Amino acid sequence: MLFSFLNILIFSLSFITGILTKVTDNLIDEQAKVGTRLKYVFGAIFGISAGYLLSLSVETATIGIAVVIGVLLHERIDRSHQLAVALLVGIIAFLGLPQVSIPLLLVFIFFAFADEALNEYSDNLRKSMKKINRTLEFFIKERPLLIISGFAVSSYFGNWIYFIAILLYQIGYEAGNRLFYLAFRQFSETYGTQFIFDSYKCNSSKLDSEQFVRQMLDELPGIIGMQKISEPTAFRYYAEKEDESGVSGVVIIAESHIAIHTYPKKQLVKTDVVSCRAFNVHLAEEYLKSRLQPKEIIQTVFNRGKEYPKNIEEAEMLLRKERKQIKLPKIFESERKGLGKSDELIEKERMRLGMSLDLFEKPRRHLMFSMEEDSKKKKYELAPKREFRKKIEFQRLGIKHKAIDSERRELLGLVNKYNKEEFA
Structure with missing residues (x-):
């Protein structure tokens, strides 16, 4: 029966x-x-x-x-x-x-x-x-x-x-x-999952590409079964130390967000996947390995996450702040230089104004300014150098600083003088 x-x-x-x-x-x-x-x-x-x-x-x-x-x-x-x-x-x-x-x-x-x-x-x-x-x-x-x-x-x-x-x-x-x-x-609504994947000794040829980061952010949510609610965004980040510059990107998913920071000079990529529900960490790991080709990895899964704005512009601003706060491994650390506490003031004003971090095309290595010859325009251009560029940022942000104003006027005068002498 x-x-x-x-x-x-x-x-x-x-x-x-x-x-x-x-x-x-x-x-x-x-x-x-x-x-x-x-x-x-x-x-x-x-x-x-x-x-x-x-x-x-x-x-x-x-x-x-x-x-x-x-x-x-x-x-x-x-x-x-x-x-x-x-x-x-x-x-x-x-x-x-x-x-x-x-x-x-x-x-x-x-x-x-x-x-x-x-x-x-x-x-x-x-x-x-x-x-x-x-x-x-x-x-x-x-x-x-x-x-x-x-x-x-x-x-x-x-x-x-x-x-x-x-x-x-x-x-x-x-x-x-x-x-x-x-x-x-x-x-998971209370705790969530946070997967941090640090990739070392990556194929650095792609790490300086905003398109590459956008593509990864576009593909990864589908791989782990998440739903995108924004288009991926990526931007170039210029740090005080040139080897800490790179590309950062974020995509908002229904469950939370995925963020990527690249450091081409260090061949390092930091990926952060945060979700309010469980996802297959192994699929994310295999995908990141295949795209980044790291020789060494460090991965961590936490029983927690953090809320992220659903508005992509707000998320990008938060991402910029996060990148500045990232502490790289000690093997990459070097002595910090610059104007010290002015960093904090500049960053605060940037966030208030919603300004982009990439104020200049590329950080310079010298102390004040360089005069770069433009063969087409037949004149020298004033280019802010690495140590001095924060002072210029004060000006761009509308912060009054008499010493900077006078110093810049003096240097502009020198540039004009050289232009007259060289290209007369």
């Missing part, structure tokens, strides 16, 4: 085990911030549930062993899954295992392995930024080969426990995914 008490128990446990499988997977893959120990708790419950399910019938034992072997052959297993497998084996050893059909077991192993291979292939395509048909991707994610093989076996032998158990397990697997995010969304 198909709906006997034993079969109803089998079908119920198949559904529950599917839920536990996906919740455990998500706790690992998404690195959920409800605590790293929780994945072991769910892994243990999953192992006990699966072990008991396999001990109930020949059908569930055949399917379950095939799936475990298929996963192990692909080495898609971590410590929490190892705990689940260990408990599964322990439960079977204690309760006993029904005698399985070896030919059927081999059939299911083949299709379980093929499903894992297709799923891995789909993940690799996504990571390498190659296009894949969405319908085909959805079909692969549902692991259809095992379901189809279950239907074929059930039809041939007239035993529908195979098919129904596999189908209910898969339905439970999808339900587990939805339940996980529903529960985690409530938690």
